[in-house]
Amino acid sequence: MAARSKSKEIDRALVKVVGHPVKVRALTVLTERSASPKEIADQLGIPIGQVSYHVRVLEQMGMIELIGTRQVRGAVEHFYKAVRRPNLSDEEWSQLSLEDRERFSIWIKQQEMVDAALAFDAGTFDRRLDRHLSRVPLVLDEQGWKELSDFMAAGLDTIFEIQARSSERLSRSGGEGGFPAVASMSCFEMPEGAEPPKR
Secondary structure (H helix, E strand, C coil): CHHHHHHHHHHHHHCCCCCCHHHHHHHHHHHHEECHHHHHHHHHHHCHHHHHHHHHHHHHCCCEEEEEEEEEEEEEEEEEEECCCCCCCEEEEEECCHHHHHHHHHHHHHHHHHHHHHHHCCCCCCCCCCCCCCCCCCCCCCCHHHHHHHHHHHHHHHHHHHHHHCCCCCHHHCCCCCCCCCCCCCCCCCCCCCCCCCC
């Protein structure tokens, strides 16, 4: 019962951020720059009350943080920015509690869901024929898991190298031809009785 309750809690945390388009759009603004709910409301053309509510929810979820205030005609305007989670080393990761690791992972998955929601809404997710999306259920032994984990770590290094080479080319061209993209990878252990691998 405790495990099922925890699973439902994680499910709610994962979908909460994409449960309303205002949350997604507000988080997008705050990922790009700091802003107050009023500034977000003005930019999106949405009533300030709606934006303020969803900004409070995002703050409670740990997705954004208050970075400053400003006195405006007898009221206090609050400014927020999306939280930037650090890229942890294996040693730093090993020092986190299970609860903290889960909180960190939920944050990453929330960001992935926001990215996907924005791309689907804009029609860019499947615009390119060579975009990649895959899900591969596996049955592994400990050696296989180690090989997979090492492969993913090497893949991350390669992604950063590709980004660095792209940045060099874009700096030479003055940014001509640059466009935003996202790459996400994951591998994790599934519970017993989960979907078997398809051959």
